[in-house]
Amino acid sequence: MRKKLNSKEVFDTKPWSGKLREYDIIKEGVIAVVVVSLLVVSLSFLFGSPDEKTLTFRGWAQSNSDNFYATTVQELAGTSTSTTYGRPYNSNGDGLNVGPLFLQKWAGVTHRVTPAKDFVIKPLTLEVQPVEVAAALATWKSATSAQKTKWASNLDNAITKKDGKVMAVPAGDFGPVPALAKGLTEMAKSGALDAALLSQGGFFQTDSTKQILFFGDGAYLDDAGTAANLQGGTWGMMNETGRYPGQAWLWLYSFWYQIPPFNNSDSHPIGANADAYIMFIMGALSLGLVLMPLIPGIRAIPVRIPIHRAIWRNYYANEGIKPRKD
Helix, strand or coil, X not given: CCCCCCHHHHHHHCCCCCCCCCCCHHHHHHHHHHHHHHHHHHHHHHHCCCCCCCCCHHHXXXXXXXXXXXXXXXXXXXXXXHHHCCCCCCCCCCCCCECCECHHHHHCCCCCCCHHHHHHHHHHHCCCCCHHHHHHHHHHXXXXXXXXXXXXXXXXXXXXXXXXXXXXXXXXXXXXHXXXXXXXXXXXXXXXXXXXXXXXXXXXXXXXXXXXXXXXXXXXXXXXXXXXXXXXXXXXXXXXXXXXXXXXXXXXXXXXXXXXXXXXCCCCHHHHCHHHHHHHHHHHHHHHHHCHHHCCCCCCHHHHCCHHHHHHHHHHHHHCCCCCCC
């Protein structure tokens, strides 16, 4: 037995009896592309993210050689941020946690980085060095770990006492550390350090972890972020590597860092582990968005708030169709 059609179904099956007009889809497509292109170019001048030059170790050493020198000493002394960070780079810390969940600690050391070796000693051995630096390398390699730490710590403390002014530091028991730090600074100024660190990842280099960690240990990267209004308190966002669009989607991540307790990193345990907590929050929100059609109550919102009926009411009235209530 054939099913009886309702009024809407009858209307949908009728042949079109309205007005007809020619439509040139190629013309419309060209117009759309031209208009959108003009809008993109115009708006990019007004709201586009600046395309800053790439940060390099050469630029760091040339613009602030004292800070580069002091950071190199910290890498050798084991007092830099990357040395004391912990998992996944080394075993010197537990990493971030969410309550009792120490995810970084459980994951272990998955991307081992040894700053003194990877940032200083290994790059210096990749090219021919002056006699003074070559002798310092030999002395460093033959010394015990305790002796290395003593030399570098002595110089690190001396630089700190002189507010980072390397030339103001008096002579002391620093061993080969001054020569090593000076050698790496000169290597960075020449641009050779950028190539040396890049070569550690193989021929096809896609992993910049070591370079970023080294940058983060000094003031160069932080100063660049401040100059570009990219610190956490300014909600700043910047282009990713290359000429890709700015990360507009990061605004929701940035939002959480502006409110308590996430912005109290010094006085609140949640603030000190804000990155981990915000990752969980964003994960839950993203999962909720994906599962929205399956969540009772949420999926019924279009039915309970029938905005679509208001939008289509003229259509229904003109065609004499009575909208369904389900």
